[in-house]
Structure formats: structure tokens, C-alpha cells
């Protein structure tokens with residue numbers, strides 16, 4: 146079989162056997178799929194030898210580019226020892242080393258923060274939260290959704306173990322995305338993805354999305370006084386006895402449309418959680434590991450969560466791995482005699498996978514050695530400048546970014562903010578056009594998502610932004 150025949154065969158076989166995620170397969174059947182065969186740095190290459198800039202970091206996971214030598218080597222070295230062994234009843238070397246490193250990095254990231262707000266009432270009520278106790282307990286799983294499931298179950302059971310009943314629900318945000326498993330969908334708020342599963346979900350309380358461009362209360366940012374926080378507080382005031390935890394994507398609601406919360410918002414959320422004695426779960430699956438310009442998004446507002454969920458960037462985009470880090474206080478509540486059944490009954494087959502942990506350790510080394518966060522600053526600067534320029538285009542309603550994650554919201558009418566209809570597929574048209582010019586991106590409805598690897602060079606970043614700008618112009622004119 147010649148190379149071309151072989152390529153056609155691969156394409157046909159994909160269509161014959163693969164059901165792709167978040168994909169209308171009827172359309173997929175009519176198109177020629179791009180099949181990736183290789184990657185190098187910020188680029189991916191298809192089976193025909195065409196290179197594309199990986200503008201979505203292989204769906205938000207890649208940090209240092211593809212074929213990063215140190216990560217390749219770390220995985221290979223670990224492979225020479227053992228690929229996998231269970232964490233149920235056993236431990237393994239890289240999982241231990243990574244847990245220590247993560248707890249240390251969290252400690253370091255958060256210790257520089259000013260002391261938090263006073264802890265509710267005086268007198269040392271043992272049930273009151275002390276969120277400045279560091280997050281030291283690492284629970285492994287293998288993807289962002291499971292990291293969230295773990296966090297929800299931990300938070301729920303924490304109160305049970307503390308002898309508090311009634312806290313059987315959660316507070317989550319409109320436009321939130323915490324993954325696709327049913328618990329994660331229950332705390333989700335993206336209509337198009339989540340509505341169909343409504344009858345299967347547990348009940349949650351909802352707070353407004355801090356979506357200033359389309360404010361749910363119809364306010365303007367300059368004068369709103371954070372109306373969304375007031376609404377959140379009203380729900381907490383009325384229902385805190387029923388709420389185990391508030392779960393939030395700190396600073397950026399990513400899959401909901403790259404919605405960047407206004408400054409001060411997250412700090413207020415923490416304050417409310419303290420005031421109403423509700424645990425705060427920070428889902429940093431998308432924002433963690435430098436994406437927002439700091440190691441963790443919570444650092445921007447000096448917020449320490451009670452539980453933090455990490456995945457995506459943790460292995461530099463190499464291996465499926467996730468962690469749910471809990472505070473000492475939560476962990477301690479699960480301690481007891483064997484017969485008391487306080488054990489946390491949860492765990493996955495590939496939990497704490499040694500290859501993945503080895504990759505994650507290599508990433509943390511690179512963060513230090515290459516001073517990734519410091520070197521990110523010029524790229525963030527360029528991105529912000531170019532976005533302002535793109536914002537002048539006639540069909541761009543809003544641009545928003547934090548660090549190296551950004552969204553460009555396309556609108557049919559800039560004055561009225563009228564959106565393009567879902568079926569107009571404007572985001573897809575832009576993505577298609579960008580792909581023809583060598584940049585791979587994947588939109589969220591009418592929002593163009595920019596999420597290049599953190600290691601992208603200034604030159605490649607400029608190139609990516611200019612292709613995307615051109616694609617927006619040609620798709621909207």
C-alpha cells in the first residue's frame with residue numbers, strides 16, 4: 146500500500162470505528178479528518194506532512210510543547226522501572242515524590258499571601274473553617290472530571306463526619322464547567338452541554354456567572370458594585386445549612402466561554418464561604434500550572450481554597466493525571482477506627498500512575514529551571530495588546546484574557562451585542578479558516594479560544610494572532 150493509500154485508509158478507518166468527543170459525527174463523516182502523526186514544540190503534523198500551530202495546546206493540556214526532551218526522558222526512565230502499580234494498599238516512588246512537591250509548591254505559592262480574613266465568630270468553634278491551613282493531602286485520579294467528583298464527595302462527607310447533617314447540596318455558577326461525569330455535570334452550568342442530562346442530576350443552587358459583557362443583572366461593571374456577589378450572598382444566607390461547598394473555576398470560567406471574573410470577585414467568594422461556613426472548592430483544572438500567569442489562579446486574589454482540583458497541565462500535556470488536594474482539616478475528619486466506616490471509599494484503577502507522576506515531576510523541574518512564569522510576561526503582554534487590536538473589528542464584541550488564556554467573542558451586531566445563532570457556526574468558520582492557514586484552534590460557540598502552549602515563542606504567538614485575526618475578518622465579512 147502506498148503512502149497516500151495508507152493515509153486514505155486511516156481516514157476511512159477513523160470514520161468507520163471512532164466516535165469522537167463533543168463531535169457531531171454526521172458532519173465528521175462528511176469531512177476529511179485531520180489525523181495527527183507527530184508533534185514538535187508548538188506544532189503538530191498530520192499524516193500528509195502538513196504542520197499546524199497547536200493553538201489549543203492539545204485541548205488546554207500542553208505547557209512546554211510537544212517532544213519536550215526532559216519529559217520524554219523522565220517517562221522513558223520510569224518505563225525502565227515500572228509502568229503502573231496500584232495505589233490501593235500500595236504506594237509508588239514517583240507518586241510519593243510528586244505529592245511532596247505539589248504540597249510544597251502550593252505551600253510556597255500561598256505562603257506569600259497576606260493573612261486571610263478573620264475566621265467568623267470568636268471562640269474557636271471547631272466546625273468553623275480555617276482555610277489558611279495549607280493544602281497538604283494529595284488524592285490522585287486521572288482526569289479533571291474525576292478530580293471534581295472526588296472534591297464533591299470529600300466535601301459532602303466532611304460535614305457528615307463532623308456530625309453536621311443537611312449539607313447535602315452545592316452552590317455552583319451559571320456557565321460553570323467542571324467536567325462530563327454526572328456529578329461534575331450537576332455542578333455545571335453550560336446549557337448546551339448539560340441540559341439534556343437534567344433528569345439524572347442532583348440538585349444544586351446556582352449563582353450568577355461573573356460575565357460582565359452579558360451581565361445577568363443587566364448592570365455595567367463600572368457601577369454594579371458586584372451585583373453578582375450580592376445575589377450569591379442571598380443564596381448563601383438562605384441556604385448555607387444545605388450547602389456543603391461552593392465550587393468555582395477561579396478567575397476564568399473556561400469552557401463556559403473564557404469568562405474572566407472582575408477583579409475582587411474571587412476574594413469576595415472566599416469571604417462569603419467563611420462567613421457562611423461553606424467549603425470552597427477551586428477547580429483549577431484549566432487555570433492551574435501557570436496558565437493565568439501565576440502558578441495557580443487563586444494566588445491573584447490571595448485566596449486559599451479548602452480543596453483544589455488540578456489536572457490538564459499537570460503532566461505538561463503528556464499523560465492523564467489529576468489530583469484533588471485537601472486541607473489537613475478535611476483529611477482529619479476522615480480519620481477513625483476501621484469499623485467506623487469513615488474511610489473515603491473512592492479510587493480509580495490508574496490512580497497515581499507512575500509514568501504520569503514521573504512526567505509531572507519533570508514538568509515541575511522545568512517550571513523552576515526555565516523560570517516559566519517569569520518568561521511568560523512578554524507573551525502575555527503581546528497577547529493583551531493584539532487582543533485590543535482585534536477588539537476593534539466590526540464583529541468582535543468582547544475580548545478577555547488572563548495570562549495565556551483568552552477568548553474573543555464574535556457578535557452579529559456589535560451595538561446591540563446580538564449573538565450569532567448557534568447554527569451559524571461562526572466560531573467554526575473562523576477555526577476552519579485558521580486551519581487552512583496553519584493554525585489549529587477550537588472555538589466554544591461564538592467564542593474563539595486562544596490557548597497556546599506556555600512555551601510559545603513571541604514570533605509564533607504573533608503569527609498565530611495574525612492568522613486568527615485574518616480568519617475572523619474573512620469569516621465575518
Ligand SMILES: *Cc1c(COP(=O)(O)O)cnc(C)c1O
Pocket residue numbers: 288289290291293322323324325394399400428429430431432456457
Ligand atoms: C477540562 C476541565 C475539566 C474536566 O477535565 P477532564 O480531564 O476533561 O475530565 C474540569 N474542570 C475544568 C475547569 C476544566 O476546564
